Amino acid sequence: VVLNEPRDGYRVITLNRPERLNAFNPAMHAALRQALDAAAADESCRALILTGAGRGFCAGQDLSDRDFRAGEIPDLSATLDTLYNPLVRQLRDLPMPVVCAVNGVAAGAGANIALACDIVLAARSARFIQAFARIGLVPDSGGTWLLPRLVGRARARALALLAEPVPAPQAEAWGMIWRAVEDESLMAEAHQLAAHLAVQPTAGLALIKQALDAAETNDLDAQLDLERDLQGRAGRSPDYAEGVAAFLEKRPPRFSGR
Ligand code: LHQ
Structure with a gap:
């Protein structure tokens, strides 16, 4: 089915x-x-x-x-x-x-x-x-x-x-x-x-989903705090490092999804 x-x-x-x-x-x-x-x-x-x-x-x-x-x-x-x-x-x-x-x-x-x-x-x-x-x-x-x-x-x-x-x-x-x-x-x-x-920074996309879902009920203050926390996690991800490296080296990124 x-x-x-x-x-x-x-x-x-x-x-x-x-x-x-x-x-x-x-x-x-x-x-x-x-x-x-x-x-x-x-x-x-x-x-x-x-x-x-x-x-x-x-x-x-x-x-x-x-x-x-x-x-x-x-x-x-x-x-x-x-x-x-x-x-x-x-x-x-x-x-x-x-x-x-x-x-x-x-x-x-x-x-x-x-x-x-x-x-x-x-x-x-x-x-x-x-x-x-x-x-x-x-x-x-x-x-x-x-x-x-x-x-x-x-x-x-x-x-x-x-x-x-x-x-x-x-x-x-x-x-x-x-x-x-x-x-x-x-x-x-x-x-x-x-x-x-499927070739984008999947873990980052999951954090975006989480942020947008929370925004439906959060006030701005709570949402700013949440963005701070999620961005902290995103900033520690291998795909963020890869994205910035690819940008600086003027080449397409190879994201792992993590
Ligand atoms: C169906 C259905 C159908 C069975 C078409 N069931 N056979 C949650 C919790 C608990 C309980 C209740 O509900 C819920 C949530 C809900 O989803 S409630 C809403 C349930 N859905 C509906 O009320 C929609 C019922 N269907 C329709 O209004 C029409 O079929 C639509 C507008 C979707 C499509 O119309 P048509 O393009 O004209 O197709 P059709 O009506 O001829 O349907 C084709 C066949 O599919 C037909 O069977 P048949 O043997 O005559 O070819 C329909 O009986 C069957 N079918 N929907 N929900």
Whole structure:
């Protein structure tokens, strides 16, 4: 249900239940978590691409799953606690950049998991739907936190309350994603980006992610202190030494990722 393809310096993780537009069931959650764990444990893996098989990226929770059928009273808090929330935390805490290649519709939790990635590329024909309100639910997987930060309060409210689709070019114009690209070139662009990131100072990039995440809740004073601490660590890294040496010697750097 999840494909894990190693490339030179990075991995492509593909949600693979195309007949259900890659909707999440427990097996897909487990396989995705395992693929992310394996990537995090592999020092030679310095970037990730997350994408979907077939015409969709991810339609969120599989609503045909037995546990979510009408008639049984589901414990959705438990579902979030055990499946979606750990996934979002894991994505956010990965010590390498994650490029999301949104190949088609991203709905419900599928939209918010895409938006939780570091750099979001989307095919022009893709769309993002906060589908939750259509079925009486609340945007989850970090959506209520992330959306207002990405697109502002007014758009976040309307998107969540109306559950209207946002086409990828609109998402780019609003700053919800990095770029919308031609459908045919989506994967080529994602690979180019991941291959570039895979030879950058990975440990430094992980510190950048940490700083930007903390900035969402820190005040300026706390953030200045954090920048001081993280820069201290970055300054002791072999890749900083290599970056400066390469600059002074007017040659391309060879970063180890450490
Ligand atoms: C699906 C799904 C799907 C099953 C398409 N499930 N089959 C967290 C915690 C706990 C519980 C609940 O949820 C959550 C978080 C959530 O994610 S809640 C939101 C769940 N997702 C949705 O409400 C989206 C439901 N899907 C749709 O609205 C549409 O399918 C979209 C807009 C994504 C795509 O529309 P179309 O391009 O017209 O495709 P389609 O509707 O024809 O779907 C293709 C097939 O995929 C179809 O099956 P079929 O056998 O008829 O070909 C759909 O039933 C199936 N599918 N989404 N979430």
